Amino acid sequence: MRQYPEDLAPGTRVGRWRVVEPLGVGGQGAVYRVEDLEHPGNFYALKLAWYASDGRAEREVELMMTRAVHPHVVGFHGWARWPHPREGCLGFVMDWVPGLALDVWAEREGSTFRRLAEVGATVADTLGELHERGVLHRDLKPEHILVRESDGQPVLLDFGVGWYEGAAPLTTGPLPPATLHQLTPGAVRFLWKSREHPGVRYAFQPGDDLYALGVCLYRAATGHQPFPEGLPADLLQMAIIEARPMAPVLVNPRVPRALSDVIVRLLSKDPAKRYPSGAALHEALSSAARGEEPAWDASIFDWEEVPPAQEGGSPERRLVRPPRPKPSWSAPPPPPVPVRVEQRSRWPSGLVLAAVVLLALVSMVRVSPEAPSVQAPDEKWATDVRVDPPGPARYEQAPLPVRNQKQAPCTEGVEVELSGACWRTLEQRSPTCPRLTFAYKGRCFLPVLKEQRAPTSVDGGVPEER
Structure with a gap:
């Protein structure tokens, strides 16, 4: 029977590590909690890529071993291949960090704005140090910002698309793999203009990382993205360039004004009006967090008691999410960039404005990620892996999400994550998959049709070239 990276059962030995439990499956591979057999009781995270030659995995290892070593960056402990020590899927072992993603942590009762500003300041300082070394997260x-459970400190994850001098491109398009909501107005303008200049590539800057941190802080402080999550890619790109997101304090009145002002400046359309460096942003957030107003130590969101489900039970507390923000246009919305009709419809400007104001919840148009290259494994990535039974590696493209499909995070134990979206695994196995399902790695996957919030990273290439 063939085996794939998501198939490792507890007890499987991969090099000097023993699989304890799965931690998750994503579009780039599977992650497990493992135990170091040479030092029993020490636990780590093993990330197995889908492919033998995976540019992102090799990029991440290269950075974690050298330029990105930092107390607030997940640490590297070794690599392995599975199931074959030379031709198997590339995996690497890193710190296992119990904790919560920044937006999930912010929605936990007890998380305060002071702690959010302090976490943001630490991330800004970390990014600033990495930028000085020539490393960009991208x-x-x-x-990708984990708030550690033990001490509340942030840890940066996933440098698979990070950049350093001499790094090879990961995509064929003008932008690196990107999440549309995190792109700066400058990156979107470059994407539009790149259609007139085939082959050009966007020069990602430290300011792009800081802008993305501003989007993360906006999401944590308000419970929403700066722009509606469900906008089609065309409208979202226009909103990033032309629309002004509502200030966080106007979305969530609990946000301290000083913190709201920092986030607004981070998301300025003009790069010259943003913070010039991670150090400058660190100082701004640290200074704001020294405020003495009671709002700084209040819970980020309001909570309310709800009646118990059963008579005699204890009441539960539920987070009260602020209403979805409505961005305003700093100028009349422009008509879309003319491209081939089959790839982009020519929306009238009035319809664009109406769509944004009404927050049309339409699934984002996805751009296919770059197909992985399958090359002979580099000698330096070979290792001793003892796994039984062995099976040949398989190279397939994970299925892409469909319209209105639920996005990650997925319900643990019920759904699996592929290409950043949620799927249910059926009992049937390929090639007898039912209609409306997708066959992948010998299994049948049914898309979960429930819209969720965050889009995954996609190739930011020119849509009509895909």
Whole structure:
């Protein structure tokens, strides 16, 4: 029977590590909690890529071993291949960090704005140090900022699309793999203009990372993205360039004004009006967090008691999420960039404005990620892996999400994550998959049709070239 990275059962031995339990499956691979057999009782996270030659995994290892070593960056402890020590899928072992993603942590009762500003300041300082070393994260989003359970300190994850001098491109398009909501107005303008200049690539800057941190802080402080999550890609790109997101304090009145002002400045359309460096942002957030107003030590969101489900039970407390913000246009919305009709409809400007104001909840148009290259494994990535039974590696493209499909995070134990979306695994196995399901790695997957919040990283290439 063939085996794939998500198939490792507890007890499986991969090099000197023993699988304890699965932690999650994503579009780039599977992650497990493992125990170091040479030092029993020490636990780590093993990330197995889908492919033998995976540019993102190799990029992440390269950075974690050298330029990105930092107390607030997940640590690296070794690599392995599975199921074959030379041709198997590439995996690497890193710190296992119990904790919560920034947006999930913010929605936990007891999380305060003072702690949010302090966490943001630490992330800003960390990014500033990495930028001085020539390292750019390029995919900063709430799920890549983990708030550690033991001490409440942030840890940056997932440098798979990070950049350093001499790093090879990961995509064929003008932008690196990106999450549309995190893109700066400058990156979107470059994407539009790149259609006139095939082959050009966007020069990602430290300011792009800081802008993305501003989006993360906005999401944590308000419970929403700066722009509606359900906008189609075309409208979202226009909103990023032309629409002004509502200030956080106007979305969630609990937000201290000083913190709201910092976030608003981070999301300025003009790069010159933003903070010039991670150090400057660190100082701004630290200074704001020294405020003495009671709002700083209040819970980020309001909570209310709800009656118990059964008579005699204890009442439960439920988070009260602020209403969805409505962005305003700083100028009349422009008509879309003319492209081929089959790829982009020519929306009248009035309809664009109406769509944004009414917050049309339409699934975001996805751009296919770059197909992975399958090359002979580099000698330096070979290792001793003892797994039984062995099986050949398989190279397939994970199914892409469909319209209105629920996005990650997925319900643990019920759904699996592929390409950033949620799927249910059926008992049937390919090639006898039922209609409306997708066959992948010998299994049948049914898309979960419930819209969720955060889009996953996609290739930011030119849509009509895909």
